[in-house]
Amino acid sequence: MTGRLERRPEVSAAALALASLAAVAMTLLVGTVLVLWAGAPVAATYAALFAGGFGSVFAWTETLTRAVPLMFTGLAAAVAFRARLYNIGAEGQLYAGAMAAVALGGLHGGEPLGPPWLLWPAMLLAAALAGALLLLGPAWLKAQAGVDEVVTTLLLNFIVLLGVSALLDGPMKDPTAMGWPQSVALAGELELSRLIEGARLHSGLLLALLLAVALWLLITYTVPGFDIRASGANPRAARFAGVPAGRTLVLVACLSGALAGVGGAVEVAGRTGYVTMDMSPGYGYTGIVIAMLAGQHPLAVVLAAVFVAGVLVGADAMSRVVGVPTYIAEVMVATALIAVLVATLAAQYRWRVDPAGQA
């Protein structure tokens, strides 16, 4: 009995939906094995996970709060990957944005630099610029000399983090922090408003949703959006059709870097109020997972970010209630990614069995 894989000319929505369900089932299965291995009751563990992530209004606010930076980095990865610019540097760009926001919006000798109506947009702009500049370098090297952007953006993360560390212990160190390496605080009036009384959820969520919709409109309905999709899908044919390759690369680098940078600023203005070295538990890298889960679709990024944030937040509750390690949640997120990638690939192909032997 032999057979072979062949690509389906068109993939039906039903097949994709089925693939997603299969991926979820696979993820739960792997999670179950791990939970059993940890010696915990499966049903109670999943119940705790779900309750912690989505079970109450408070759980939802925590999940959404965690989802906000993931939306920004997820969008950053999605737009870049669409154009086949593999930006692995969202982590560094996020920190650069956060630092730029504090540099402009922080307390300078105890006083803000200017009125909040001017400072607030300037702060976001500075964060966007910082992130974009950080990605323009690798993009330029890629265009000019064919330097692999995966390497350059990844390595830039370490450079940026060391730079941030130096600044937090140096010029931007908060003198009132009793020796802790943390930056000066953001001016109080620049902080984002709370969406729900008594919860940490802030209006950065609205900005993230707005940008997701804007990015979706740009990619789907405009000429630059076509350029982005075309350069990603077939760079040679795109150039033949007159897509300006260099300009598109610059645009994508600016968009992607800026989204991650603004994500950093929003995290500071909405949640922490100042920058520390542990401000991001790898939001930049998780953003890549989210973009892949979402199939690089901006609106799906929002959903994927909420899903991943829910699992991560729920995992904390789970480990408290039934005493299994939180790492199970991270394994589940990783499994979900692999399962979704395999399932969507499988939906694009079919296995054709050759009837064996003579008829």
Next chain:
Amino acid sequence: MTGPVLRLQGICKRFGTLQANADISLELGAGEVLALLGENGAGKSTLVSILFGHYEADAGRIEVFGRPLPPGQPRAALAAGIGMVHQHSTLADNLSVLDNVMLGTEPWWRPWSAREGARRRLLDTARRFGLPVQPDARVAGLSVGERQRVEILKALVRGARILILDEPTAVLTPQEGEALFATLSQMVAQGLSIIFISHKLEEVLRVSHRVAVLRAGVLVASAPAREVTLAQLALWMVGREVRMPARAPARARGELVARLSRACAGQSRAQLREADLELHAGEIVAIAGVSGNGQSTLAGLLGGTLACVRGEALFLGLPLTRPIAALVADGLARIPEDRHGTGVIGDLPLWENAVAERLRSPAFSRRAGGVRWVRREAARAYARELVEAFDVRGAGLESPVRALSGGNMQKLILGRALRAPDARVPRLVVAHQPTWGLDIGAVAHVQQQLIGARDAGAAVLLISDDLDEVLTLGDRVAVMHEGRVSPAMAPERWTRESLGLAMAGSAVAVAA
């Protein structure tokens, strides 16, 4: 003759709803050349793949030298003495000829390599069949004809008694083709049998003893070569009469549309060197040549995707380095060589591909809020119009364009190039291998469109390695060799021989 060396009986193969081979029975005698003819998609490749063990037949049996061949095992086919020479070189460029011939013949567990024995076998075989080679030459430095020779030797050294040649002349000059035919007759004289796959009817009649024609998976005819005529073969292949467009005599040439003067561009083998070429309205200038002699660079230069390093390339008096959107708006129509790789963006829907070149024009996008927004309804309407006018079948407007077959994809590319949304006639058509790999019906359609564009007043540059196409369609014909373009002359002043010599780099042709 002592019975057939190869016997196929009732071979059937189905892919989904497509019956690729339906009950095909064939015999091949010792010392016989069997030509396997058919359009693209007729089932030739499937049949050969089954024979060579790449596919397993749904039904039927194969006997080689009287013994059944186990299905689906390339190794068994090799061991039984079946050798295959593919159309495109499957040699490793960075290895020597000897290395290539030895590749895969040595058991992995043997710690040393029997190079000397292999070298002797290679030289013996080369002498026996009159195929001179240098065992230590690197394949990268060989010409296409020499590479093919190595491929044939590779099969012979492994003891092939039945040789399958897949479109062997497609990449050769006429003279190299002659040399190949001489080799074939030597091999046949020594008792080898050959299956010769082709769609060039003349050469099929010349070299083969027997002709088998496939159409839509069915063996429609099998006859001795001397009993059939060209017209008969064409009819068998297509199943209906196809009228190939005949070139109406060129009318008076119009004004100068595009011009290269001492233009140099590109790199290494694909370089264009000091090319001079003038293209006038109302004429087809056809460029012959073995592919890889700078044609891609010429097409890129005139298609606006490459810039001159030195010299000048002008279209309507302006440099061809302007943005492609502007060139297309001014009437530049381009049909690229590689439909899948350059012509379309396979994952994007058909309608977006239809407007890809003209997306920046006001017809298909408008500026609002600092961004150009695609006028999707206008774009879809235009795409719908193209699909109808050029009879593009096989996928809807929203389907990814890679769902189209090669012929339909080419119709779409042709349509979007030749039919501007404002119905203006193109000024310059740059067509690079526009009929490559298409079936006869589609070839006739494409050629008819090119002639139509010329008659409507366009200057047409046709780059092709099909000599018949060049001589039939060209009002003036030039030859490219190693990046140089010969002067363009009326086709009557060329013969197939002089064209062949010019393609191989001899300068005699220019004197005519």
